[in-house]
Amino acid sequence: MKQSKATAFDIALVALMVAVIEVFKFAMMGLPNIELTSFWLILFSKNFGKKVYFVVPVFVLLEGIIFGFNLWWISYLYVWPFLVFVTRILKKNDSAIIWASMSAVFGLCFGALCAIPYMFTGTDLQSGLTLAFNWWIAGIPWDIAHCAGNFVLMLLLYKPLSEVMTRLQKHGKI
Numbered sequence: 001m002k003q004s005k006a007t008a009f010d011i012a013l014v015a016l017m018v019a020v021i022e023v024f025k026f027a028m029m030g031l032p033n034i035e036l037t038s039f040w041l042i043l044f045s046k047n048f049g050k051k052v053y054f055v056v057p058v059f060v061l062l063e064g065i066i067f068g069f070n071l072w073w074i075s076y077l078y079v080w081p082f083l084v085f086v087t088r089i090l091k092k093n094d095s096a097i098i099w100a101s102m103s104a105v106f107g108l109c110f111g112a113l114c115a116i117p118y119m120f121t122g123t124d125l126q127s128g129l130t131l132a133f134n135w136w137i138a139g140i141p142w143d144i145a146h147c148a149g150n151f152v153l154m155l156l157l158y159k160p161l162s163e164v165m166t167r168l169q170k171h172g173k174i
Contacts, residue, residue, distance in 0.1 A: 006054075013174065014054045017044050021059055033142045034149035038083060038103050039157060045087035047165045048174075056080050071121065075114040082113070094162070100154040107146035111139040 017040070024036040037059075045052045060076045067073075083106055090102065115136040122128030168174045 010051060010054075013048065014051060014058065017048070017052070017055045018058045018062065021055075022062065031149070033107075033146040034153070035146070036153060036157075037080075038106055038150050039153050041080060041083055042087045042099060042103060042154070043158070043161060043165065045084050046091050047162070047169070049088075052084055056084055071117050072114065074117040078116075079110065079113050096155055096158040099158050100151045103154040104147045104151035107148075107150035108143050110146055111143040112136050115139075 021037055021040045024040065028034055028036060041052065041056070044055060060073075060080060063076055064073045086102065086106075090098070093099070115132040118132040118135045119125075119128040122131050165174070
């Protein structure tokens, strides 16, 4: 059985993808729940296949180093891999409206997904569930902004940036 090894190019490509995500994350930090992390992870998953499996843990670890390891960080351990997993299942689709819709649903569900660790912070199961539920409900307006932002950004950027990545791949640049 042949084992593939990561080349220096693969390592540099993973580092570049993480850098792109982080740069845009910092650039858009002042906007309430408007982000390109979802967009980039979807686009990278579609265009670079399994290499994105190395991007997510590096990104999540870097987020913890930059912003501190706290309860919110635990959700990043499964939320971003979940997005990549769903993207890899739907990877053959090339419709901007489908990807915008999927990204919007992810944005809308983000708060509910991130509330899961809060279930384990109560003194018992009922208080944990109540805490998680209240945390999620309080964040719904932010999830709606996240949903709308993801939809619009994906709809506007998917086709042009997919075409750029396709051209670069055809010419052997990436």
